[in-house]
Amino acid sequence: MDHSTFNTSRRRALKTLAAGSSLAAVGMTSSSLVLAQNAPIRVGFPVPLTGAFAAEAQAVVRGAELAIKEFNDAGGLNGRKAELLVRDDKLNPQEAATRTIELIDKDKANFIVGSVSAAVQLSVNNVTKQRQVIYNSISQSDTINEAKDWSPYTFHECLNPxxxxxxxxxxxxxxxxxxxxxxxxxxxxxxxxxxxxxxxxxxxxxxxxxxxxxxxxxxxxxxxxxxxxxxxxxxxxxxxxxxxxxxxxxxxxxxxxxxxxxxxxxxxxxxxxxxxxxxxxxxxxxxxGYYWGLEASLPSSKRFNDSFKTLHKGLYPTDYAGLGYAGVRNVLAAAKAAGTTDTEKVVPALAAIKGDIYKGNVFFRACDHQAVQSVxxxxxxxxxxxxxxxxxxxxxxxxxxxxxxxxxxxxxxxxx
Known part of the structure; x- marks a missing residue:
């Protein structure tokens, strides 16, 4: 084979190999996209199931469970259902960081909601902002709103001190x-x-x-x-x-x-x-932030109370049950509004969430994503x-x- 024939054959082989590689890559990408579009929406939920705040943790889990149920009963996001991944942070900042890292890296959580401690939530927030994952905190804190701790992925559903x-x-x-x-x-x-x-x-x-x-x-x-x-x-x-x-x-x-x-x-x-x-x-x-007695004057509270009691055998929701509900409900509503779980698209959708969900009108302030609400x-x-x-x-x-x-x-x- 002369030199020119060899080069021609080599170019044809490289083109064929490149085409095959491109098709394989396209096929892999398409498969990945299909899997991502059909995968459950995972909400990581680190809370202190053991320790001094265990009762409050149990309450927020109950509220979160209602938000998951309502989202799934309404068809989810184009058929994608949501899952709640509850983890015990043991009221310990280091434990909370470890569990949050696992939720994001191992369990592929799309969003993180939770924490029932001012100190612990800062540890969770530090992990989520490094990994550029939305975190909607449901614990009282002033510090989490401050620019030195905040990130565009930080939302604060709870009242602050x-x-x-x-x-x-x-x-x-x-x-x-x-x-x-x-x-x-x-x-x-x-x-x-x-x-x-x-x-x-x-x-x-x-x-x-x-x-x-x-x-x-x-x-x-x-x-x-x-x-x-x-x-x-x-x-x-x-x-x-x-x-x-x-x-x-x-x-x-x-x-x-x-x-x-x-x-x-x-x-x-x-x-x-x-x-x-x-x-x-x-x-x-x-x-x-919430008391079930609001139902006497607020239809949204009556609806929330009735749904909560149906799911939890007649138990009335507490203030922290309301936070668990709103924290999860709002990130899922934002994903639905954005039509995706892509973080960069969900962030502006979550920032735009407002209205009367269960306790009167609430909205997120633009600069720090603090939920502005009644006390x-x-x-x-x-x-x-x-x-x-x-x-x-x-x-x-x-x-x-x-x-x-x-x-x-x-x-x-x-x-x-």
């Missing part, structure tokens, strides 16, 4: 007195609640007599009460969460604290109130005033929110 504590301060200080003592869980959540309350209270003439800190997971508060009684405040403001709050309230009641001063909590927990009953909680005032001021009912064991709160007021009551975007570190 600035919103919650500020609303309670604006209600309580003019009505109950200005001399206050804080009893504070000494970690991000408690510290942020105090800051939010002080920011609002300062303009109302509030006088802070002391901010008494306790470790997360405290089981004996009796050593704090003599000092609190000696200070003689008008109000004891309890800034803690989960089992910490249950124990603090029970021991404060046993110690006779309520006879000497009013007790309030910027965030008054449903789960603890359901467990510990009327005597421990009666008369305590606080804030919450309910509630008072724990006594036994005589409760119709049943789930009738626990009286709604005293609703503070509607707009962006003017949030920390400004520039304050959070975002540039105009």
């Amino acid at each position: 600035h919103m919650t504590a500020g609303a309670v301060a604006r209600y309580a200080i003019p009505k109950l007195g200005k001399r206050v003592v804080f009893l504070t869980a000494d970690y991000a959540y408690g510290q942020e609640m105090v800051r939010g309350f002080q920011t609002a209270g300062k303009a109302l003439g509030m006088e802070v007599l002391a901010d008494i800190r306790h470790p997360l997971g405290t089981t004996d508060f009796s050593s704090y009460f003599p000092r609190i009684l000696a200070l003689k405040p008008d109000i004891l403001i309890v800034c803690n969460f989960g089992r910490d709050q249950q124990i603090a309230f029970k021991q404060a009641n046993d110690f006779g604290i309520k006879k000497q001063m009013k007790i309030i909590a910027p965030l008054l927990m449903h789960s603890g109130r359901l467990v510990d009953g009327h005597k421990t909680y009666e008369g305590i005032i606080g804030g919450t 309910l001021i509630v008072e724990s009912k006594d036994k005589a005033g409760a119709a049943n064991d789930q009738d626990i709160f009286k709604i005293l007021a609703t503070e509607s929110f707009d962006e003017s009551k949030l920390r400004s975007c520039s304050e959070l570190g975002f540039k105009a």
Whole structure:
């Protein structure tokens, strides 16, 4: 074979090989696309199933389960159904990071929703922003909204401490007195609640007599009460969460604290109130993002309550059940609106989500993706005033929110 014939044959062989390779590549790509389009939509859900916040974690899982069911019953996304991948973060930031990495890298989660701790959610958010995966947090935090921790993939479905504590301060200080003592869980959540309350209270003439800190997971508060009684405040403001709050309230009641001063909590927990009953909680005032009693005036709340009770054997949803529902419901609704699970297309669709889903109008602020929403001021009912064991709160007021009551975007570190 002469040189020219060899070159011609070689070119033909290379063209044939290239064509075959291209077809193979096209076939593989097409197969991958078909698989991706038919694969379940996986929602990773790291929450503390064990630890001091386990009751709240169980509540958010119940709410998330309803969101998954509704999405699937409505046909999913072009036939693609959703799956909820629940993982135990053990109320530990490192454990949460490990579980989130596994959810994304191993389980191929399309979205991450969850966390019931201010510190833990920052760990989850750090993983998701590195991997450019949407994270819709359902735990109170101010820090997650700040530019140094935020990313375009970060959404905050929950109220933040600035919103919650500020609303309670604006209600309580003019009505109950200005001399206050804080009893504070000494970690991000408690510290942020105090800051939010002080920011609002300062303009109302509030006088802070002391901010008494306790470790997360405290089981004996009796050593704090003599000092609190000696200070003689008008109000004891309890800034803690989960089992910490249950124990603090029970021991404060046993110690006779309520006879000497009013007790309030910027965030008054449903789960603890359901467990510990009327005597421990009666008369305590606080804030919450949701209470099922809204159904008396809000059709969306009635629909949500009825669907939740049907799925969970007559159980009424708590505030954190509502967050689990909204957190998952909204990422799935955004995927449906975008027509895809592609992150870059779902982000603007999720940012555009707004309307009355279960508690009145809610929308995400543009700069930080904070859900702008109402705060309910509630008072724990006594036994005589409760119709049943789930009738626990009286709604005293609703503070509607707009962006003017949030920390400004520039304050959070975002540039105009």
